[in-house]
Amino acid sequence: MTDDTTANPADDELLDALYDSVLSGDADSAIDSTRAGLAAGLQPLSLLFDAMIPSLEEVGNLFESGEIFLPEMLISARAMQACMNILRPLLADAASSRIGVFVMGTIAGDIHDIGKNLCDVMLEGAGFEVIDLGINVPADRFVEAITEHQPDAVGLSAFLTTTMAELATTIDAIDAAGVRGDTKIIVGGAPVTQEYADQIGADGYAPTAVSAVRTVKELLGMGQS
Ligand code: B12
Structure with missing residues (x-):
């Protein structure tokens, strides 16, 4: 994911240690590896995309195949979140001025x-004011937030195939309430695809937090940076 993955074996060892710590849900050692990686000059995005996210991917695979269960998945997620707390200020630091307002939320049932949260950090880093409605957000709460904040864009996140239809329900509710206007709606999350986004009438889709920033800027005619 990052451009230059490490050429240095010591860096690879740090990334491997971080991967293993998130996999086993050992938050203390994940935090130690994150700090050691930063001290060794590894980029925050490399720690995320070359270690933590692949590790959670593997956690998902092990869960799916019945080798681990919900509690293990949860402690891995907590280990990752502990590391994110360290990386967040480093990632969100870049913006010097506000370029737009973004409303974000995880759809109902999810x-x-x-x-x-990773998308929030990257969008904030790019200069958006992010209003995060949280998790399990019903469609009418998105409608209220659009009415209240008049955002440039709205992001809907979904991670379960069973509740993905809620993306369509939410977009329909926004349209039915007549509040969509020029607000762009972008969808994402592990099971979501461009094809699905097109099918339900979203304005955009992005597979990662990095590409989400790019796509939102394109949709808003802000060009590239
Ligand atoms: C951690 C985790 C959990 C944690 C969540 C903790 C938390 N605070 O988020 C806990 C343990 C609570 C959990 C619970 C459940 N989970 Co779960 N979970 C995962 C796991 C392992 C990782 C998800 C994750 O955070 N990945 C890391 C992030 C960074 O992932 P990412 O996809 O790369 O994110 C990028 C993009 O998606 C994108 N993006 C995300 N949102 C958005 C939004 C917009 C607008 C845009 C543009 C982009 C975008 O940008 C992100 C950053 O680059 C996945 C496995 C997987 N492969 O996804 C299963 C997984 C999603 N879970 C699954 C399941 C089944 C469940 C449960 C139903 C289990 C149960 N029996 O109770 C419950 C559901 C609870 C509910 N109602 O939501 C399944 C879903 C299967 C399916 N097909 O629907 C998965 C795929 C595991 C599996 N392989 O079976 N889970």
């Missing part, structure tokens, strides 16, 4: 928020 409590996954790590990917969404």
Whole structure:
């Protein structure tokens, strides 16, 4: 994911240690590896995309195949979130001025928020004011937030195939309430695809937090940076 993955074996060892710590849900050692990685000059995005996210991906695989259960998945998620707390200020630091308002939330029935929170951080880093409605957000709460904040864009996050239809319900509710106007709606989350986004009438889709920033800026005619 990051451009230059490490050429240095010591860096690879740090990334491997971080991967293993998140996998086993050992928050203390994940925090130690994160700090050691930063001290060794590794980029926050490399720690995320070359270690933590692949590790959670593997956690998901092990859960799916019945090798681990919900509590293990939860402690891995907590280990990752502990590391995110260290990285967040480093990632969100870049913006010097506000370029727009973004409303974000995880759709109703879904409590996954790590990917969404990562998008928040990257959008804030790019200069957006992010109003995060949290998890398990019903469609009418999105409608209220659009009415209240008049955002440039709205992000809907979904991680379960069983509740993905709620993306369509939410977009329909926004349209039915007549509040969509020029607000762009962008969808994302592990099971979401461009094809699905097109099918339900979203304005955009992005597979990662990094590409989410790019896509939102494109949709808003802000060009590239
Ligand atoms: C951690 C985790 C949990 C944690 C969540 C903790 C939290 N605070 O988020 C806990 C343990 C609570 C959990 C619970 C459940 N989970 Co869960 N979970 C995961 C896991 C392992 C990782 C998800 C994650 O955070 N990944 C890290 C982030 C960074 O992922 P990412 O996709 O790369 O995120 C990027 C993009 O998606 C994108 N993005 C995200 N949001 C948005 C929004 C917008 C607008 C845009 C543009 C982009 C975007 O940007 C992100 C950053 O680059 C996944 C496995 C997987 N492969 O996804 C299963 C997984 C999602 N869970 C699953 C399941 C089944 C469940 C449960 C139903 C289990 C149960 N029996 O109770 C419950 C559901 C509870 C509920 N109602 O929501 C399944 C879903 C299967 C399916 N097909 O629907 C998965 C795929 C595991 C599996 N392989 O079976 N889970």
